[in-house]
Amino acid sequence: MTQASFRNAPVAALIYEFLYDAYRMIGVDRSHLSWLSDEKATPLGVFDHGFTSKWEWSASILKEVGAIIPIEPPDLPALRGDARRTVSTPFYTPAMTLEACHATDFSSFEAFDNYCYAMFTLDQHVADDDHLSFTSPRFLDAVAARDDIFEVDAFCRVTYSRDRFNEKVMTRWDEMQVREFKAT
Incomplete structure (x- = not known):
């Protein structure tokens, strides 16, 4: 099967889904991360990917597309030399709203390898019953209806096809010598 026969969701739509999830996490973790909140430095909130x-x-x-920026915990600057370079922060704050993300031109990221990287990432959010652990209200039209990994029935129920994911994404994933998400 050739790549031309694939129906792929736009990478920009997948970026939006990830930012939507980050905002969902901000809502869940708001009280837990209040010690990192600063209305001037983190007006859109803080989330912790928890490694x-x-x-x-x-x-x-x-981070690569500029939708979020890392936040250094207050105790990180106290580390010295090599120890500080090896510690990465799990804390981030959005650098854009969902509306700004939707309006941003991410065309420099619209490459099949980036699509595979993003779909591999999205697949990590798929539960054992082949349902996503999160989706935005835009997901059905912006992702599921535009990608042949998903099937949408007459009642707008979305089914995730593990076989199609493996055939399309994992085949390319296994071929990729360098797996990174970057502008083309």
Whole structure:
């Protein structure tokens, strides 16, 4: 099967989904992370990816496109030399609203390898029953209806096809010598 026969969701729509999830996490963690909140430095809130793979991967994409920025915890500057360079922060704040993200031109990231990287990341959020652990109100039209990994029935129920994901994304993933999300 050739790549031309694939129906892929736009990478920009996947970026939006990851930022939507970051905002969802901000809502959940608001009281827990109040010690990092600063109305001037973090007006859109703070989230913690908790060094959990699925959120680390989506944070890496969001950071690369400029949608989020890292926040250093107050005790990190106290570390010295090599210890400080090896410690990365799990704390981030959005650099854009969801509306700004939707309006941003992410065309420099619209490459098949970036799509595979983003779908691999999204797949980490798929539960054992092949349902996503989060989706924005835009997900159905912006992602599911535009990508052949998802099937949308007459009642707007979305089914995730693990076989199609493996055939399309993982085949390319296994071929990729360098797995990174970057502008083309």
